[in-house]
Amino acid sequence: MNFSGARVASFAVPLGLGLLLGLTGPIAEHWGGRPGAAVGAVFTGGWPWACYAFLVGYFRRSRIESVVLAPLGLAIGVVAYYLTKENLASLSGLDSSGAGSSGIAFWGVLAFFFGAPLGLLGNLARVPGIGGLFFRLLVPLVAFYETSMRLETEALGPSQVVLGTWTTVRFTAVAVAIAMVSHTVWVWWRSRRVRSAGVGVG
Structure with missing residues (x-):
């Protein structure tokens, strides 16, 4: 019984996080202010969704x-995401009829189209060492690419808070990628050194 409960929870948790992912963006945007704008800028982008699936x-x-x-x-x-956005728009007196269903x-079709390969790539990233490094770098690379494109094409539109958020995400993605590469190389070098020492002793 305990095993069944743990098994159900292992499926419910990722699905619940998917629900939370969809709620966060529109609620943050509706909340407003600088914190709401920053959080909304993050969770209405594509890379957090890719990160989730990964x-x-x-x-x-x-x-x-x-x-x-x-x-x-x-x-x-x-x-x-769309039901929350539509309901919040209705509460504000805005007409959003039809936008949610379309x-x-x-995006529901795209979720299944891209979600499956992203989930598979995330599973392949479990491979330790250099073998899984490329897969582990996918999320920071996607985050860097998307925020760079947004900063280049939409620089005159969004507020300074949003622009600052995108810039922060971009630099964070670079830092995470460098840390991943450095850690993988260090572990590889250390394991190689240990093996060499073992061969020398033998």
Whole structure:
């Protein structure tokens, strides 16, 4: 019984996080202010969604579960995002009829189209050492690319808070990538040194 409960929880947690992912962006934007604008800028971008699907796969031992849960969680997040955004717009007296259903249909399809491979890539990133390094670098690379494109194409539109948030995310992505590469190289060098010492002793 305990095993069944733990098993159910292991499926419910990633799906619940997908729901939270979908709720965070529109609620933060509706909240307003500098904190709301910053959080909204992060969670309405594409890279947190890619990161979510990737991490779902990374923390699953089964590749099949990675491929199934990642797109399912993304789809739940998409539905939550647009329903929340539509309801908050209605509370503010804005007309958003039709926008939610079309957004759910479009991004829901993309959630399944991209979610499965992202979940698989996350699972492949579990490979230790240099073998899984490329896969582990995907999320910071996606974050860097997206924020760079936004800063280049939308520099005159968003507020300074949003621009500052994108810049922070970009530099953080670079720092994370450098840390990943450095750690992997250090572990590889240390293990090679230990093996060499063992051969010398033998």
